[in-house]
Structure formats: C-alpha cells, structure tokens
Amino acid sequence: MEKKQFQAESQRLLEMMVNSIYSQKEIFLREIISNASDAIDKIYYQALTDDQMTFNQDDYYIRIEPDQENRTLTIKDTGIGMTREELETNLGTIAKSGSLDFKNQVEMEDGQEIIGQFGVGFYSSFMVADKVTVYTRALHHEEGYKWESNGQDGYTIEPIDREEVGTEIIIQLKENTEDENYDEFLEEQRLTSIIKKYSDFIRYPIKMDVTEQKPKEDDEETFEEVTEEQTLNNMVPIWRKNKQELTDEDYESFYQEKRFGFDQPLSHLHISVDGMVRFQSILYIPEQLPFNYYSQDFEKGLELYSNGVLIMEKCADLLPDHFSFVKGIVDSEDLSLNISREILQQDKQVRLISKNIEKKVKNHLLSLLKNDREKYEKFFDAFGRQLKYGVYAEFGANKEKLQDLLLFYSSSEKKLVSLSEYVERMPEDQEYIYYATGESHDRIENLPQTELVKDKGYEILYFTDEVDEFAIKMLMQYDDKEFKSVASGDLDLEDEETKQEAEKQKEEHKDLLTEMKEILGNKVKDVKLSTRLKSHPVCLSAEGEVSIEMEKVLKQMPD
C-alpha cells in the first residue's frame, strides 16, 4: 500500500487545525455533515433527471453513529461517493476546496481565533481526530476505496469491496487530556445539540439512535430504556422559513455554512416573490472585499435551486456585473431540473428572476444609504469602485440605475456625499457640478485649479479613483446638471471686468507667451494667461474630452 504526502499547502492548514482552540472544535461536525449533504444533493439531482435510476425519497439520508467502546464517531451518507481520483484531489490537497481561500485569508488576518467562525472543510476533522478513515464508493462505479490518514504524515488509499454507493467517515477521537475532553463527541445529547445548532436546515434527515427513558406500555409508572432512530434536524431550508422566525444569527450562520465569505455579512435580504415568476432568495452584501475580487479568478453568481434541489453552484446569469459582490441562493419552483447552462441564459424565468433581484438589491442599497449611512459607507468603501465600473461599462446602459448609489468626497463637507446631496446644496447661480482629479484628497486640496471655484463658494467633488472621471464622463449629467472639471479650459466664472482686463493683458504680453511656447516646444499645446489663479503662478489645463488624469490612465492600458 502506497503512502502519499499531503501537499505543502495542506500541511500548514492541518497544523493550524490541530492547534486550534478547544471551543471551536465542534464545527468539524458541521463541515462533515455539510459535505454529506452536498454529496446527496449531487446524487439526488441525478436520480431526478436520469430515467435509468429509480427514485426513492427514503434513500437519501445522513446517519451519525457514536461508538463509546472504540471511541469512534461515524458519519455515513448515501450521497454520490468518490472515485479514487476524487479521493486524491479532494482529500489529498486543499487546492480544490474552499479551504485554500481560507488559508490565504487567515494568513492575512493572523488565524487562530477565527477558525471556528468559518467553514474550513474536511480537514477540520483533524481538530478532534487522531485518525480519519473514509470508506466510499462512487455512483456507477464497481469498486470502493478506503482512504486513511492521521493528519500528519500523509494518507493511504486502497481498494475495498463495498456494497452501497455513498461515503462513511470514521473519526477516531483523540485521547482526552487534562483540559480537553473529546468523549463529549460521543454523547447523544451533545451531538444532538451541535447538529441543531449548525445543521438544522440541512434538507436531508440526519438520523441517530437515541436512547430515552420511556414509561412502559402496560405500566405508566415504571420506565424503561428505549432506543430508537430519530431525525435530529428540522430539514426546512432557511429560505423557506418565515422572516419573522429568523434572527440575524440564523442568517449569519447560513452565510458561514455556505462559505459565502470569510467575513461576516454586512447586510442581508430575504426575498419571497409570488408573481409572474415564483422564487425565494436570501442575498448577502459582504462586509469585506474578497481578496481575488478584482482578479480574473473571481466568479460572480448565486446558488440556484429548483424546488429545493441544487442545480447550479454559481449561476452567473442571476447577477448583473455591477452587483457581482452579492452572495446568496435562489430557489424557484418554476425552473426545470434539466435546464442546462446554455438554455439558462435564454430562459425567461431566469431573466425575470435576475431583473427582480437587481431591483431588490438596488433598493436595499438605497435604503441602507438613507437609513444606515455608516454601514453604507463601509459597503461603498469595499465595493463602490464596482458600482463606478458599472456606470462606465456597457456604454453607460446601467448608469441611471446606479447614479444614486455613488459617493464622492466633497471639498466643503469633508466627507463622502451623494450626487443628490450635492445638487441640493447648489446655490442658484451655480450651473455645473464641479470635480477635481488627483492622487489624494490632500493633493487635490492644493491644486491651483480649484481656487477660483472654491472662491465662488462652490462645492467640488474630489476624484481619487482612476475610474471616477471615466464614470462621470459616461454619466454626463445628473439631475440636468452637467459635470465640469475645475481643470477644464473654459470655466467661464469670471465677471465682465476681469475678462476685459484679461484681454488687455493678453495683448500686452503676447510676445512673452509666444516665447514661452517656443521654449516648451511640443510639450504643450498652448501657453495662455489665466484669470483663475489666486496664489499659484502656473497650472496645467486640458482642453477637450480627455483630461490629464484620464490620459495617464489611457497610456497605461495595453493597446
């Protein structure tokens, strides 16, 4: 039998698991059960869509078997099982699983404490196990396999005979120590309460033999011990529950169980629609920017269920790009199970759902902005840039939808303001919405170009993000007010007298200006006398559509 080493990545995570603090250890059960449920989802889906397979609801369950004598805890599922290759890739390396993302996150945040808050996958079993043995047989495969590891020096895989399809995970509990008691994971009551706490929403029954004292049938006065199999979980998925029954903690633990992010959700929406299309949905606005958000690796999408059966893990068509940060699930009775990725795109139901979701998310964000400014600014700090890209993208097709969600730093308010707040404050005589671009608020604050506008008592929006000006150019106007850069050549804010004086000066200094232009050559287009400067001797100014800052960005772009 061959012994294989874990990948270096996995090794490091394993060490962290094993050394995690005690109070977090119970979450291993949530992780193992959630994998079992995923595996049953997969086979359930096949059974429903494959005519060759017989279908019997009772065949799909998870069983928990504590064994006091041998100090083992077994978790058995009737799911899809694993082939040899799948054992290798799924349990031999964490690269395949969400655990890798977890590790990256932990390295950024300095781990330990946070293990218990997050889904950490199969490996979490080593928090309580000296040895984990997996017996499994995959659907449509004859041969079964045994995988075994002590979590330290690699794992072994060997073929076995196995009658039924599905997976059995046997956890050999660690020896008790002075301050850590692992025997509790063999106690019926403790197991029941862990399962209630974390896995109540699992759609398949989680069964266990439970021994209780019961009055005898013929004699109510005497009690006897009765052992019977019980279903420990409620089985109603959270999204089917009534909002009123659910607490913030319920939504948070669902977010973690689903491993939507390594943060806490900033806010959630629970939608139930019963109209042209029927669906239920739970959506989350994450608190933190996922570390790969602005990279190629990031995939947007929502989990899609058809009447409680998972049909797609990341359905991208349900979310517009400008809301790609949203996480969550959608369940609709109106979708066919056999729907394929290609058909999905053209599916009328899916389009209706996605339109509805887009509207709901937008309204949710607007109400956050109105009612919980602090939260909204936190959100905007993380994802505001995506909204601005959204304004700019698709030739501005979504700009009207998004304009009220934008915030910019204001020269007069010294904080983030919305465009509508800006416009409300505009004095009678102010015609444009002014903005200034630069690297930082400080830099902009000191720009000579801002002097005249500020002098007039007008507010200026500070653009420090590269995408800001592109988005605003696409927007063109807000509430019929055009945007104008304080650096543009034609500010036209001077009074008649100043203008005439300027004309005169221009005549007088004609030779000087020509001379300067000759010296600077083709570095500049023109040298002009300016009336906008107060305390600075010179400034650069751009004419036409492309500002100096935009030009810098455009130059960096690949051709």
Ligand code: ADP
């Ligand atoms: P994740 O669930 O995020 O993928 P895990 O570490 O929990 O990460 O599990 C890794 C993979 O191992 C799963 O994606 C799945 O393919 C496989 N797996 C784990 N447990 C089971 C099981 N009971 N039945 C079938 N496959 C499983």
Ligand code: MG
């Ligand atoms: Mg898992």
